[in-house]
Amino acid sequence: MLTGTESAPKESAGLRFLYGTVPGRVCLKLLCMPWVSRLCGVFLDSRVSRPLIASFVRRNGIDLTEYEAVDYPSFNAFFSRRIRENRRPVAAGSNALIAPCDGLLSVYPIRGDTVIPVKQSRYTISSLLGGDGAAADYENGLCLVFRLCVHHYHRYCYVDSGVPGPTVRLPGKLHTVRPIALAQFSVFTENCREYTVIETEHFGKVVQMEVGAMLVGKIRNYPKSGPVRRGEEKGMFLYGGSTVILLLREGAARLPEALYEATARGAETPVRMGQELGRGT
Numbered sequence: 709m710l711t712g713t714e715s716a717p718k719e720s721a722g723l724r725f726l727y728g729t730v731p732g733r734v735c736l737k738l739l740c741m742p743w744v745s746r747l748c749g750v751f752l753d754s755r756v757s758r759p760l761i762a763s764f765v766r767r768n769g770i771d772l773t774e775y776e777a778v779d780y781p782s783f784n785a786f787f788s789r790r791i792r793e794n795r796r797p798v799a800a801g802s803n804a805l806i807a808p809c810d811g812l813l814s815v816y817p818i819r820g821d822t823v824i825p826v827k828q829s830r831y832t833i834s835s836l837l838g839g840d841g842a843a844a845d846y847e848n849g850l851c852l853v854f855r856l857c858v859h860h861y862h863r864y865c866y867v868d869s870g871v872p873g874p875t876v877r878l879p880g881k882l883h884t885v886r887p888i889a890l891a892q893f894s895v896f897t898e899n900c901r902e903y904t905v906i907e908t909e910h911f912g913k914v915v916q917m918e919v920g921a922m923l924v925g926k927i928r929n930y931p932k933s934g935p936v937r938r939g940e941e942k943g944m945f946l947y948g949g950s951t952v953i954l955l956l957r958e959g960a961a962r963l964p965e966a967l968y969e970a971t972a973r974g975a976e977t978p979v980r981m982g983q984e985l986g987r988g989t
Contacts, residue, residue, distance in 0.1 A: 710964060710977055710985070749784070749926060752947050757783035768859035788928075788944045791861055798865075798939035799984035803910040805961045806938065807983045809864035809952045811854035812976035815967045818955075823851045833955065837915070838878045842905055845913055845957055852954040852985075855976065856945065863944045864952055865981055866936045867916055870908035875929050877902045902927050903953075906936070910988035915955035918943065939982055961986045 751757055760783045765772065774795050780786040799806050807813065816823050821843060824830045833851070834843035856862060866872070878901050903917035918927045927950075929943035936942075963986035970977050979985065 710966060710979070710983075749946060752784040752787070753782050755781055761786045764858075770859055784946045787947050788862055790863065796861070796981045798982040801984070801987070802938075803988035804984045805911065805963070805986045805988060806865075806867060807854065807979040807981055807985055808867045808916060808942070808954065809854050809856060809862075809981050810860040811856045811952065811979060813967065813979045813985070814853045814855070814971045814976055815963060816851045816853070816971065817968075818846055818849050818851055821847055825853075836917070836953070836955075837903065838876070840876070842913070842915070846915065846955045848958040849960065850954075850956040850963070852956070854952040854954075854979070856950045856952070858947075861981065862946075862950065863981075864918070864942050866906065866938060866940050866942050867914060867954060868906070868908035868910055869936065869938045870906045870914075871935050872932060873905045873907075875902050875904050900927070902929055904929070904942075911960045912957050914957075914960075915953070916942070917953040917955070918945070919951040919953060920945075959989055961988050 752760075758780070761780060764770075764783070764786075775789045775791055778785075778789065780789070796810075814825070816825055818833060821832045821834055822830055823833065823836075832843070833846050834840070837843050899919050901917055901919040903915055906914050906916060908914050918929065920927050926946040927943065928946065930941070932942075967977060967985070
């Protein structure tokens with residue numbers, strides 16, 4: 709069951725400096741470069757980063773009893789920690805549309821080829837997919853955006869059983885995915901991202917996309933050939949906030965009106981991986 713919403717978060721002084729001042733924008737150009745994230749990733753993959761774990765847990769109120777008990781060799785190993793078995797059950801009902809990840813959900817109708825988010829930069833599906841001709845399949849469909857914050861579980865699963873195509877990688881910048889950046893930049897079409905077109909059993913062709921963010925140097929999708937199962941782990945993000953996007957064809961699924969109403973108010977709906985969002989038609 710979908711319950712509760714979250715209004716737009718209050719942005720930190722650091723982000724207001726980066727996105728709201730001239731000196732900040734000079735620094736922002738550097739921070740959004742992929743090589744900066746790669747350098748940060750080298751540190752976070754090292755044993756030297758282990759002391760960061762305890763303060764990160766306290767600051768973000770993370771309940772460690774939900775996760776496997778492991779002696780993590782680095783901060784990134786902790787950040788991509790695996791949840792305990794049965795803590796993210798997949799919704800019953802073969803045609804249930806499930807959340808592919810933990811996160812804050814917004815749902816946008818696609819008008820023709822264009823997504824027009826509330827208080828954010830509009831973008832087209834063709835630009836989101838880097839000019840892929842598959843964009844035409846999603847005209848007048850739905851765009852589901854799952855924004856992951858640093859405290860969320862950062863592994864994600866396949867939204868339905870089916871046969872995935874190859875993973876397509878689109879290089880780009882690495883803006884934060886918080887609202888302060890979304891309101892000023894076409895973040896989802898500028899940031900580095902990966903996507904897979906999946907021929908699903910219950911929703912037709914679905915695009916499942918992962919979008920990197922500031923200091924997220926790695927989107928780690930697992931190599932896959934052949935069919936996949938609904939709820940099967942697809943990959944993980946390493947450090948930072950990130951986004952998963954689903955594109956559904958027109959009429960592929962029915963979602964509760966409450967989701968559309970919350971998005972229209974500028975609110976996001978908290979969801980967990982495996983949770984039922986709606987039903988296939």
